[in-house]
Amino acid sequence: xxxxxxxxxxxxxxxxxxxxxxxxxxxxxxxxxxxxxxxxxxxxxxxxxxxxxxxxxxxxxxxxxxxxxxxxxxxxxxxxxxxxxxxxxxxxxxxxxxxxxxxxxxxxxxxxxxxxxxxxxxxxxxxxxxxxxxxxxxxxxxxxxxxxxxxxxxxxxxxxxxxxxxxxxxxxxxxxxxxxxxxxxxxxxxxxxxxxxxxxxxxxx
Amino acid sequence: xxxxxxxxxxxxxxxxxxxxxxxxxxxxxxxxxxxxxxxxxxxxxxxxxxxxxxxxxxxxxxxxxxxxxxxxxxxxxxxxxxxxxxxxxxxxxxxxxxxxxxxxxxxxxxxxxxxxxxxxxxxxxxxxxxxxxxxxxxxxxxxxxxxxxxxxxxxxxxxxxxxxxxxxxxxxxxxxxxxxxxxxxxxxxxxxxxxxxxxxxxxxx
Amino acid sequence: xxxxxxxxxxxxxxxxxxxxxxxxxxxxxxxxxxxxxxxxxxxxxxxxxxxxxxxxxxxxxxxxxxxxxxxxxxxxxxxxxxxxxxxxxxxxxxxxxxxxxxxxxxxxxxxxxxxxxxxxxxxxxxxxxxxxxxxxxxxxxxxxxxxxxxxxxxxxxxxxxxxxxxxxxxxxxxxxxxxxxxxxxxxxxxxxxxxxxxxxxxxxx
Amino acid sequence: xxxxxxxxxxxxxxxxxxxxxxxxxxxxxxxxxxxxxxxxxxxxxxxxxxxxxxxxxxxxxxxxxxxxxxxxxxxxxxxxxxxxxxxxxxxxxxxxxxxxxxxxxxxxxxxxxxxxxxxxxxxxxxxxxxxxxxxxxxxxxxxxxxxxxxxxxxxxxxxxxxxxxxxxxxxxxxxxxxxxxxxxxxxxxxxxxxxxxxxxxxxxx
DNA sequence: TATGAATGAGGATTCATTCAT
DNA sequence: CATGAATGAATCCTCATTCAT
Numbered sequence: 111x112x113x114x115x116x117x118x119x120x121x122x123x124x125x126x127x128x129x130x131x132x133x134x135x136x137x138x139x140x141x142x143x144x145x146x147x148x149x150x151x152x153x154x155x156x157x158x159x160x161x162x163x164x165x166x167x168x169x170x171x172x173x174x175x176x177x178x179x180x181x182x183x184x185x186x187x188x189x190x191x192x193x194x195x196x197x198x199x200x201x202x203x204x205x206x207x208x209x210x211x212x213x214x215x216x217x218x219x220x221x222x223x224x225x226x227x228x229x230x231x232x233x234x235x236x237x238x239x240x241x242x243x244x245x246x247x248x249x250x251x252x253x254x255x256x257x258x259x260x261x262x263x264x265x266x267x268x269x270x271x272x273x274x275x276x277x278x279x280x281x282x283x284x285x286x287x288x289x290x291x292x293x294x295x296x297x298x299x300x301x302x303x304x305x306x307x308x309x310x311x312x313x314x315x
Numbered sequence: 316x317x318x319x320x321x322x323x324x325x326x327x328x329x330x331x332x333x334x335x336x337x338x339x340x341x342x343x344x345x346x347x348x349x350x351x352x353x354x355x356x357x358x359x360x361x362x363x364x365x366x367x368x369x370x371x372x373x374x375x376x377x378x379x380x381x382x383x384x385x386x387x388x389x390x391x392x393x394x395x396x397x398x399x400x401x402x403x404x405x406x407x408x409x410x411x412x413x414x415x416x417x418x419x420x421x422x423x424x425x426x427x428x429x430x431x432x433x434x435x436x437x438x439x440x441x442x443x444x445x446x447x448x449x450x451x452x453x454x455x456x457x458x459x460x461x462x463x464x465x466x467x468x469x470x471x472x473x474x475x476x477x478x479x480x481x482x483x484x485x486x487x488x489x490x491x492x493x494x495x496x497x498x499x500x501x502x503x504x505x506x507x508x509x510x511x512x513x514x515x516x517x518x519x520x
Numbered sequence: 521x522x523x524x525x526x527x528x529x530x531x532x533x534x535x536x537x538x539x540x541x542x543x544x545x546x547x548x549x550x551x552x553x554x555x556x557x558x559x560x561x562x563x564x565x566x567x568x569x570x571x572x573x574x575x576x577x578x579x580x581x582x583x584x585x586x587x588x589x590x591x592x593x594x595x596x597x598x599x600x601x602x603x604x605x606x607x608x609x610x611x612x613x614x615x616x617x618x619x620x621x622x623x624x625x626x627x628x629x630x631x632x633x634x635x636x637x638x639x640x641x642x643x644x645x646x647x648x649x650x651x652x653x654x655x656x657x658x659x660x661x662x663x664x665x666x667x668x669x670x671x672x673x674x675x676x677x678x679x680x681x682x683x684x685x686x687x688x689x690x691x692x693x694x695x696x697x698x699x700x701x702x703x704x705x706x707x708x709x710x711x712x713x714x715x716x717x718x719x720x721x722x723x724x725x
Numbered sequence: 726x727x728x729x730x731x732x733x734x735x736x737x738x739x740x741x742x743x744x745x746x747x748x749x750x751x752x753x754x755x756x757x758x759x760x761x762x763x764x765x766x767x768x769x770x771x772x773x774x775x776x777x778x779x780x781x782x783x784x785x786x787x788x789x790x791x792x793x794x795x796x797x798x799x800x801x802x803x804x805x806x807x808x809x810x811x812x813x814x815x816x817x818x819x820x821x822x823x824x825x826x827x828x829x830x831x832x833x834x835x836x837x838x839x840x841x842x843x844x845x846x847x848x849x850x851x852x853x854x855x856x857x858x859x860x861x862x863x864x865x866x867x868x869x870x871x872x873x874x875x876x877x878x879x880x881x882x883x884x885x886x887x888x889x890x891x892x893x894x895x896x897x898x899x900x901x902x903x904x905x906x907x908x909x910x911x912x913x914x915x916x917x918x919x920x921x922x923x924x925x926x927x928x929x930x
Numbered sequence: 931t932a933t934g935a936a937t938g939a940g941g942a943t944t945c946a947t948t949c950a951t
Numbered sequence: 952c953a954t955g956a957a958t959g960a961a962t963c964c965t966c967a968t969t970c971a972t
Contacts (some may be wrong), residue, residue, distance in 0.1 A: 308465070
C-alpha cells in the first residue's frame with residue numbers, strides 16, 4: 111500500500127527542482143528579495159524542506175551560481191575547441207549569442223548577484239574564470255602568431271571577448287526598452303560579432 | 316557674519332552627504348543589504364535624519380541613480396559633441412574609459428541594482444537612455460554616410476558603443492581578480508577602443 | 521492516541537488566545553498604546569507568531585470587534601426573541617445588564633476604539649447594527665400597536681434601548697470612581713431598566 | 726520698524742490656538758494618532774513652539790480635557806440651578822441635548838481618550854464629576870421628597886441623568902449611520918428626555 | 931523524510947522632544 | 952521668543968531558521 115504512492119521522490123529530484131526555482135526567482139527578483147517562502151512554493155516543497163537539502167539560503171545561491179557558471183563556460187569551451195578556422199570565430203559567436211537567451215537568467219544571477227558574495231566570487235574566479243580566460247587567451251595568441259589577428263595584447267582581447275558575451279547577454283535588458291522576457295536581439299548579436307571580428311582580423315592587403 | 320557659522324550643517328549639505336554615502340554603500344553591498352542604520356552611520360547623521368530628506372530608503376536609491384545617470388550621460392554627450400574627426404572617436408573613448416574609474420561605483424549601482432526597480436528603470440529609459448542612443452546613432456549614421464564607417468545598422472552600433480562603456484566600466488569588476496576598487500584597466504580600455512574602432516572603420520583601400 | 525499530545529499547541533488554540541489577550545489589552549490601554557510586543561507577551565507567543573494568524577495589528581483589532589459585536593448582539597437577540605410579555609422587558613434588561621460585566625471589556629473596545637477605524641465601523645453598522653435596530657424597532661412597534669407602550673417613534677425608542685445597554689455597560693467606567701474592573705453596578709442597572717420601562721409603558725388608567 | 730509687525734502674539738493667544746487645534750484633532754483622530762507635527766500645523770505654529778507652552782504632548786491633552794469638562798459641567802450646573810419646576814427638567818434636557826452638538830468634540834475627547842490617562846481621569850473624578858453628581862443628586866432627592874419623582878435611589882438616578890447626556894452626545898456617532906458631522910438627532914434627544922421624564926415622574930392619579 | 935508552526939533578531943520608519951540659531 | 956533640523960528610542964513587521972510531529 112505504501113508502495114502505491116512513491117511518496118518521497120516522485121518528481122525528478124527535489125534538489126534540482128529547488129535549484130531551478132531558485133535560479134528563476136533570483137534572476138527575477140534578486141537574491142535578497144526572494145524569500146524562502148517563495149522559494150519553497152515555487153519548488154513545490156515545504157519551507158522546512160529547503161533546509162534538508164541546503165544548509166541555508168546562501169548555500170542555495172552558491173550552488174545555483176556554481177552550477178551555472180560551470181555549465182556556461184563548459185559549453186563555451188566545447189564550442190571553442192571545435193572551431194576550425196580562426197576566422198570562423200564569428201560564426202561561433204553568433205551561435206553562442208543567439209542562445210544566450212536560454213542562459214540569460216543564469217547570467218543575470220551570476221553577474222549581478224554574485225558580486226556581493228565575496229567568497230563565491232573568488233571561488234568562481236580561481237576555479238572557472240581564470241581557466242577560461244587562459245583558454246581564450248591561448249586561442250587568440252595563436253591567431254595573432256599566425257598573423258590572422260592583429261597584434262594586440264591577447265590577455266586583453268580575451269577579456270573583451272568574454273565581456274562581449276556578457277554585454278550581449280544582458281545588455282539587452284539594460285539598454286533595451288522592452289520589458290520582461292528580453293528577446294535576444296539577434297541583429298545586435300550579429301553586429302557585436304561583426305565589429306569584434308573586423309576589429310580583430312588583420313586587414314587583407 | 317553670523318551667517319558664517321551654521322553649526323548644525325557645517326558639512327557641504329546633509330542631503331548630498333547622504334547621497335554620497337548611499338552611492339558608496341549600494342555599490343559595495345547592494346541596495347538590499349545596505350541597512351538604513353549603516354547608511355546613517357556612513358553619512359554621519361542619525362537614522363531618523365535620513366527620512367527628513369527622503370521619503371524612504373527607496374527614494375534615496377532613486378535619487379542616486381537618477382543623478383548618476385544624468386551626470387554620466389551628460390559628460391558623454393558633451394565629449395561627443397566636441398569631437399571633430401570621425402576617426403578621433405577612439406581618442407575620446409580612451410579618455411572616457413580612463414575616468415570610468417571615477418564613475419565605477421555609479422555604474423555598478425545603476426546597472427545592477429536598478430534592474431529590480433522597474434519604475435526607475437523605465438524612467439531612466441525614456442528620459443535619458445533613448446535620447447542618448449539617438450545622439451550616438453545620429454553620429455554613427457553620419458560617419459557611415461560619409462563612408463568613414465562601415466555600413467552597419469547604426470542603431471545597433473550605437474548600442475554596442477554604449478555597451479562598450481558599460482562593459483569596460485564594470486567588466487573589470489566581474490572579470491578581474493582584484494577586490495573592491497577596481498583599478499581601471501587602461502590597457503583594457505585601449506584594447507576595447509581599438510577593436511571597436513577597427514571594427515567600425517571602413518578599411519583603407 | 522498519539523493525537524492526544526500536540527505539544528506546540530496544548531492551549532485551546534493560539535488564535536483565540538491572541539484574540540483574548542488583545543481584547544483585554546485594547547480595553548485596558550487602547551489600541552494605539554498596545555504594542556505588538558505586549559500583545560505577544562500577553563498571549564504567550566512570540567511577536568512574529570501574531571503575524572502568522574493576522575495580517576497586521578489592525579486585523580487583530582478588526583477580528584476582536586467583529587467577534588465581539590456579533591456575540592453581544594446575538595445574545596441580546598436571543599433573549600429578546602424569547603420574551604413573552606411586553607411588560608417583561610424589564611426583567612430581561614436586568615438580566616442582560618447584570619452580565620454586561622462579562623462583556624464590559626468588549627464594549628469598551630467596540631465603542632471607543634472602533635470610532636477611529638472607519639471601514640470597520642461601517643461594516644459593523646451595516647452588518648450588525650442596523651439589523652439589530654430593526655428587530656428592536658419591530659418589537660417596540662408591536663408593543664405600541666397593542667397599546668402597551670406609549671406612542672413614541674419606535675425607531676428612536678430602539679436607539680434609546682440599545683443606548684441604554686451601552687451606557688450601563690461602560691457608563692460605570694466613565695462615571696464611577698472605581699478603577700479597572702468596574703464591578704457592575706446592579707442597582708444602577710435596575711434603575712436604568714426601571715426608568716426606561718416606566719417611561720415607555722402606557723400609564724394604567 | 727519692529728513695531729510694524731507685532732510678531733510674537735498677533736493672534737488671539739497662541740496657547741488657546743494650540744488647545745483648540747488639539748481638541749479638534751484629538752476628537753477626529755484620537756490622541757495617539759495625532760502627531761505633534763499635525764498639531765503644530767493645525768495651530769499655525771512651529772513644532773518646537775508647542776513645547777514652550779506645554780511640557781509635553783500629554784500636557785496638552787490634560788489641559789484640553791480639564792478645560793473641557795469644566796466648561797461642560799459648569800453650563801449644565803448653571804442651567805440646572807435656573808430651573809424652576811421639577812417637571813420642567815425635560816425642557817432643560819431638550820435644550821441641553823440640542824446643543825450637545827456644539828460640544829460633541831469635547832465629549833468625544835473627554836469620554837474616550839481620557840479613559841487611558843489614569844491620573845487625569847482621577848482628577849476629573851474628584852474635582853468635577855463627584856461634585857456634579859452631588860448637585861444632581863440633591864436636585865433629584867428634593868424632587869422625590871416632594872413626591873414629584875418616584876421614590877428611586879437618587880444617586881443612581883443622577884448617574885442615569887448624566888449618562889443620558891453622554892449617550893445622546895455621542896450615541897449618535899456610534900449608533901448612527903451617518904458619517905463625520907453627527908447632526909444632533911433632535912428627535913432622539915426628545916425621546917430620551919421624554920422617556921426619562923415619564924420614567925421618573927410619579928404617575929398622576 | 932517532509933512538514934509548517936513557532937521563533938526572534940533585525941529592518942524600515944515614525945515621532946516626541948531638544949537645542950542652536 | 953519662535954523656529955525647525957536633528958535625534959534615537961520605540962514601533963510594526965519580515966523572514967531565515969529550528970524542531971516536534
